Amino acid sequence: MTALHTGSGTLRTAPAPRPPALxxxxxxxxxxxxxxFGYDTGIISSALLDxxxxxxxxxxxxxxxxxxxxxxxxAGAPVSGVLxxxxxxxxxxxGVAGVFALGALASALAPSAGLLTVARLVLGLAVGAASNTVxxxxxxxxxxxxxxxxxxxxQLMVAIGQLVSYLVGYALAGPGGWxxxxxxxAVPAVVLALGMLPLPESPRWLVDRGHPDRAREVLSRLRPAGADVAAEIADIAALHRAGTGGPRGLRATARVLRSRWLRPALLVALGIAAFSQLTGMNAMVYYAPSMLTDAGFGGSVALLTGVGIGVMLVLAGVTGALWVDRIGRRRLLLWLxxxxxxxxxVLAVAFLAPEPAVQRWAVVLALFAYVFLNGAGIQSVVWLLAPExxxxxxxxxxxxxxxATVWGFDLLIAVTALTAVQAFGLPATLLIYALMNLLCWVFVRRRVPETRGRTLEEIERSLRGDEA
Incomplete structure (x- = not known):
């Protein structure tokens, strides 16, 4: 905001310049x-029934x-990082958009479980690359x-994709509908590919690769009129000249990743990635309809509950988007x-209720509350903190x-959730996820810094200042 003098001598506050539409x-x-990403990971929940x-x-x-x-x-995450x-x-x-389209069509045409598994592997390459690069x-x-x-x-678009997947799953339920x-x-994949073509390259990548003039041109299109683009470019370039930019080759990159000064940042990034899965969200996304059906809910009720989960994820995404810059990343996690x-x-205990009507209401309400709170908390922050x-x-x-840590722990949850429910029971499995939410709070309180309102270069200088 800028203070302006009016003709009467009073001060009037002018709004800050609006960022350009680009x-x-x-x-x-x-x-x-x-x-x-959200649609392709979420649709399996509905498709799995048929x-x-x-x-x-x-x-x-x-x-x-x-x-x-x-x-x-x-596999897609590290490959996309190198590329x-x-x-x-x-x-x-x-390129990721093209792989999305290929994997979607291959999944739809797969004549057997084996070929469907291969097609889903191809889709996974795109999911991992998108979640890393975007x-x-x-x-x-x-x-x-x-x-x-x-x-x-x-993350909000991930949630919207999951909600759309539940709605599509409910509408197309039946033999062959999967x-x-x-x-x-394949439709949004084509839109993504075409939409990306006229967009500019990352200005920081351009500086890192030795193209400061192109980076300055891009930033001038991405910042409001009158913004000090030269100072921003100079700040980025200063870190590059100081030797923090651009190791070339896998060996040089591995050497930096092993650096002592980088360990606190890696611990934060990898820890938040692991807890985003260990706290149980994707167990609910993948298997909630199956769990509810096994617990005595009708198939249509289970699918409608899946739609409700999608709605909660979207509301959580909107809440996270509104709060993450207003109250900060760390505080958001500590609150939620x-x-x-x-x-x-509560969800775990609700499955033990003796009265079916009470049980069903308690299960649904506790499930929705969990999805909203976890979604607005760690699911909103997980893709934000690592690049910062x-x-x-x-x-x-x-x-x-x-x-890759996100997907590795996601895989762990996916291959153990139903087995754990069969071995230990649903309430015990859910109580383990509840404990992980509390351990996540301890980790955030002890290790996660606040990054709200700081430039990426300020965050990096602070990190390097911790080098002993």
Missing amino acids: LYAVAAVSALGGLL LGRDLDLSTGAREVVVSAILVGAM SARWGRRPVVV PVYIAETAPPALRGRLMVLF RWMFALA MPASGIAMA VLPLSVRGPATSLAT
């Missing part, structure tokens, strides 16, 4: 990768089909004041993660480690 276009179009019957899948086989996309994501460091963020996102691309183009909400737009559920993902753990514990705390020189590869 900045929002960069965030919105690239965040379509999040919508595809898919399991059509292909006569056992519990173990269902876990394999669900988990295939996660195995692919674990985006070498070729740029934008070309990788365009947040980095948005972080490197956004100004500090808007960076949080623009990056949380990615093929159309998978095929529809204990409440998320309590809601999960990790330095430019290894942001692509290091963020890919955090992304």
Whole structure:
């Protein structure tokens, strides 16, 4: 805000210049990768009910089909980190869109469980690459004041994709409907590819690769008129000249990743990535309809509850987008993660209620409360913190480690959730997830710094100042 003198001598506050539309276009179009990510990971929850019957899948086989996309994501994340460091963020996102379309069509046409698993592996490559590259691309183009909400737009699009998947799953439920559920993902994939073509490359990547003039031109299009673009470029370039930019080759990158000064940032990025899965969200996304059906809910009620989960995820995404720049990343987690753990514990106890009507209301309300609180908390922050705390020189590869950690623990949850329920019972399994929410709170309180309102260069200088 700027103070202006009026003719009467009084002061009037002028609004800050509005960011150009291109900045929002960069965030919105690239965040379509999040919508595809959400849809392709969420649709399996609805498809599994009919898919399991059509292909006569056992519990173990269902876990394999669900988990295939996660195995692919674990591979897609590090590969995209290397490619985006070498070729740029934008070309990788365009390529990811093509892989999304290919995987969606292959899944829809798969004649057997084995080929469907392979197709889901291909989709996983795109999911892992999108979840790694898109947040980095948005972080490197956004100004500090808007960076949080623009990056949380990615998670909001993930939630919208999951909600759409539940709605599509409910509408297309029935024999053979799962093929159309998978095929529809090709449409937004084409939109993402076409939408990315006119967008600019990350200015920070351009500086890192020795193109400051092109970076200055891009920043002038992404910042309001009159913004001090030269100072921002100089700040980015200063870190590069100081030796923090751009190790070349895998050996040099590995050397930086092992640096003592980088360990606190890696611990934060990897810890938040792990807890985003260990706290149980994707167990609910993947298996809630199956768990509810096994607990005595009707199939249509279970699918409608899945739609409710999608609605809660969208509301959580909106809440996270509004709060993450207003109250900060760390405080948001400290406020919401204990409440998320309590809601999960209530859900566990609700399954023990003797009265069916009371049990069903308690289960649904506790499930919705958990999804909202966990979604507005750690799910809003998980894709935001790693690109913020990790330095430019290894942001692509290091963020890919955090992304691979997300998918690795997601895979762990996917292949153990139903087995754990069969071995220990549903309430005990849910209580373990509740405990993980509280352990996440302890980790945030002890290790996670606040990054709200700071430039990426300020965060990096603070990190390097901790080097002993």
